[in-house]
Amino acid sequence: MLTVYNATSQDWNDVKIFLNTYYRVVTPKIAAGSQFKAPLDVFVEAYGRRFEFARTQIRALQLTATLPGGQPLVLDKAFQVGGLAGALGGKK
Numbered sequence: 001m002l003t004v005y006n007a008t009s010q011d012w013n014d015v016k017i018f019l020n021t022y023y024r025v026v027t028p029k030i031a032a033g034s035q036f037k038a039p040l041d042v043f044v045e046a047y048g049r050r051f052e053f054a055r056t057q058i059r060a061l062q063l064t065a066t067l068p069g070g071q072p073l074v075l076d077k078a079f080q081v082g083g084l085a086g087a088l089g090g091k092k
Contacts, residue, residue, distance in 0.1 A: 004063060005035045012065035012073060019043045020060050023051040030065070 002019075006012055012030045023043035030036045043051040061077035 001037060001039055002061075003035055003037050004030060006030045006032055008032055010067050012063075012067065015063065015065040017043075018060070018062045018064075019051055019058055020056070021062075022046070 004017065009032050011032050015027045015030050016024055018024045022045040025038050025043050027036055040053040041050050059079060063075040065073040067073055
């Protein structure tokens with residue numbers, strides 16, 4: 001389950017949430033001070049395949065929206081590098 005909490009004082013409109021760049025879910029609005037919840041298996045890519053959370057690691061998460069004044073909002077979740085690459089400072 002993915003939970004997005006809008007802790008700001010502004011509504012977020014035309015919200016798109018992307019998992020691993022290819023899978024997305026959309027919602028018309030996340031009101032100020034409210035939250036939006038979506039099971040991971042509702043994320044769908046362009047060819048209609050659903051995100052398989054039991055088989056796929058989440059490597060990227062991005063939220064795009066429009067603020068009430070028309071300004072764009074883009075939020076990217078930073079993930080830690082795991083395994084040996086994270087421990088030894090390998091390629092990212």
